[in-house]
Amino acid sequence: MSQYLETDVLIIGAGGAGMYAAIAAAEAGARVLLLDKSLIGRSGATVMAQMTVAAAIGEEEPDDWRFHLKDTIAAGRGLVNEPLARILCETGPDRIWQMEEWGVGWARKGNHITQAHAPGHDRKRCVYVDFLNTGPASARILRNQVRRHDTIRRISDLFVTDLVTQDGRAAGAVALHLETGQAVTIAAKATVIATGGLTSMYSRNSASANMGGDGFALGLRAGAELIDMEFVQFFPIGHLAPRLIGMDPIMWDPFRYKLGGRLLNGDMQEFTQNYGAPEDGKYVVTRDAATYAIVKEVAAGRGSPHGGAWLSFEHIPDEDLRAAFGPVIDRLAAAGIDLTKMPIEVYPIAHYHMGGLRVDDSLATSIANLFAAGEAVGGANGANRLSGNAITEAFVFGELAGRSAAAIAPNAAGMDIRDAAAPFLATLEGASGRPGQGPSPTAAIAALQTILQQDVGPFRTAESLNRAIAGITALTAALPDMPTGTQAAFNQQLADWFGLRNMLLVARSIATAALARTESRGAHQREDYPGLDEAWTYNQVLRLQGGEIQLARGEVRRLAPEEA
């Protein structure tokens, strides 16, 4: 039997953005339902982030949100939605101070909060929690704050499979309760998509298993628009091998810059000079050049054993290593990694997605009563994100979306959505009666990850993108119309069917937008169209029409000079 729940504000996804939205909506007087397909506050990107959060709080040196905005716009290569970026930069400090009040414990030196100088920022702007504890501490604090509100109901293991619209408005959702296999209908006056990013769709990623782009597919199917889907950020030297647990896979980059790490191919030879980026004894080749050289060297058959490049710190004196890595050295030693004696293997990994749901300045999507927050939102970072901006974005947009959703809830009529939900429920409810047939969705997800990694990765061509689209089409055709599975309790195959259905739609969105953009800009690099083309200075907007993805051009939103 299915359950029917009602709420003012439904928040889908309980990472930094979803939890912040819940708190803000509750404080504005709304009844909130906060749910996650895994655990509240423990299962997305937020809890995994170990590095920094960017905000112009000016503790380390004088700063102003306008400087932060300038850097954000520059990093975004002409495509930043400037009003959104302004919200991020201007209110970022409020969120940082609020988190401090709540006890997150930003690292301090003496009487001030310390701020690191991360690449792309014009000054020391990035706060963090020691030691490599930024995400876990933030997630813990937000979980605590959420728990203080009686008007926030939290439900874990509830996987939203479809949004329900009625009279052209968002009216709630249907979800699969993983533990029991039960279908749940949720009627809501306002809905916030806070489902995070999509990087687990790539075989090499920094993601948790829950970052499969659900929110983009939910939005598209409900009629909302997406923007900038072609911009997936790859981290140049993600950890590849040996197997390392409990460390952020992007941790090597700051050390490489600080100490100078040598990149070597499978024959232990320097190779970046063959791609126009000599190490010159300094070993600080830029990120994009490193990404390019590694991908090409591996494709030429000269990769390291696991298909990456070697990164070596063996030429650095022991004491310098210890000084730079601090306690990390001991954690690495515990994992059997001695940097004085061995190189490690690295490869570009999918790390963040700039694109997402298209929203206005209140974070409303193009569908009435539907909002978005966090990494699920597109636009604020344009074609390339500045480091530290993603967590700020989760906090700032979460708070704003929660407030916006709560503001419309009193005026929205509570609708009975039983009829509108019925077709979605039918998909969900029949599943456990249908014995497994067709290819396993679990295996198909792996196949899709390989397609995206190989052909929709950091470097693309018309040929690779067309190949990817053909592969996605074949996997889509092979997906059974209905999910199957004979187990009711904790049926991950069923969840995989819904996950795959979403991923296929989102993968098609990325590839279609990437194929259309015949230039190279930021995170979108077309080998057949090198170089930025001014004529392409606009955003691509996607929507679903008759089951097909439609692409349109959208003007980049700018601020008037006096607003920036």
Add this chain to the structure above:
Amino acid sequence: MDLASERPAAELKIRRGGPGGPVQYEHFTFIFEDGQSVLDALRWIRGNRDATLAVRYSCINANACKECVMRIDGRTGYACTTPLRSGEMLIEPLPNKRLIRDLVTDTLPPDERLT
């Protein structure tokens, strides 16, 4: 370097089934390389041998979600931080929590449950 040669094999003996059913163990062999975790093996089984195996995890590498807690060789631990070793490894759900299915037990905080 040929990675495929002389790689060790873990023999996973996994307890299967739901509450109240007969106790069943199934065996899977997984050829691994140094540093790979019990979770790596369980995910490989789901992807390549038996997609019906129930095992919960989210973060895979970060040891942040704490969802993969189970009983490994009779001791409570995280599948993602427990290295594989050659020979038999006994993999079971937590004994002191309500069993949901296979390796999944009810570890949710009570106020986060759908009731």
